[in-house]
Amino acid sequence: MIRKIRLKKILPSDNLSRVKITHLKKWGRNIVSFFTERPEKFSFKSGQFVRICPESNLTLNTNPVWRAQSIASSPDDKFLEFLVVFGKTGDFSQLSANLKPGDYFLLEKNNYGYLTLDRFSKEGDLWLIASGTGLAPFLSIIRDFSTLNKFNRVNLIHTVRNKDNLVYHNEIMQLKLAPNFFENKNKITYLPVVTREIVDVVGLIQGRKFEYISSGEHITSLLKSGKLETVTNCKFTTKESKVMICGNPQMIKETRSHLKEIGFVTSKRNTPGQIAVENYW
Structure with missing residues (x-):
């Protein structure tokens, strides 16, 4: 079994936040809305996206698995909301499909995109x-x-x-x-x-x-x-x-x-x- 270690030993943490999944809504076989905490100083414009990574499998022997996800919540909301589709293959889908409330994503503090x-x-x-x-x-x-x-x-x-x-x-x-x-x-x-x-x-x-x-x-x-x-x-x-x-x-x-x-x-x-x-x- 691979031992989990502290985040700061794996990745530079200045541009990262850990956000806890507070609840989720399943829409069907392979589509889920994840609701997470929102870091206090995280800001974005409606229409932008951010990169997230499931923390559950992050160790010294694995690379982070990032996916760009549009933010579905409003800039005024105190939480973040992501509409995620799971593919039949792909590391992100496999690592995220069984996430539950209390688990964590890593969130890049930068946001991206011009669909605003x-x-x-x-x-x-x-x-x-x-x-x-x-x-x-x-x-x-x-x-x-x-x-x-x-x-x-x-x-x-x-x-x-x-x-x-x-x-x-x-x-x-x-x-x-x-x-x-x-x-x-x-x-x-x-x-x-x-x-x-x-x-x-x-x-x-x-x-x-x-x-x-x-x-x-x-x-x-x-x-x-x-x-x-x-x-x-x-x-x-x-x-x-x-x-x-x-x-x-x-x-x-x-x-x-x-x-x-x-x-x-x-x-x-x-x-x-x-x-x-x-x-x-």
Whole structure:
């Protein structure tokens, strides 16, 4: 048996914190939300990610297994929340799958990423398009209503393979993600898209419950055909629309390609635009 030793003998600790898992929520066979302590001086912007490592297997004879995880909690929350998917292979998945409350992650004190609202002017319509657990950064964004209040519409599109993968569906439908989420419900459209089943789903159109059949079409097909605009009652225009995309690289590539064909530009530090993206692997 390999003896566990003090953290500072394994890694420089100036840029690391140990955060205890306080509780977790299992969404299905391989998706879990971990809730952890938040270090006192740790700050971040909604949409950013951080690197975490399960402490459980860290010894002199092993290397730390890091994974970049978007933060799903709000910058105002006193805890951190991570939406984690476990793959069939991979060291991080194997080490994290059996973690329980009381166990620890190592947390890098630096945060990363530019999938943040300061990429845009705070006006017009905000589109948040996610696949799978790419929903995580948008959970943080829509929980920060002090900023979202400045947009006319907030359209959250979540595409998954199977209906069982619609994590946070009830919380969004009940408008309970943030204290003042309900007060701003008329701004909120939430459209779940299921791509490998033809199923009945429920969403929100400007805060009102909306039932429909998800036909198995991909988000890019809905976008190109105009169905997405029709269902949400909101147009994609370079003047009004700000589009953030996170998740599967192929989905991002196809969605961004179509948006560029109709005049949209990727927002960069010195180049204003209407698109911001984050690949999830």
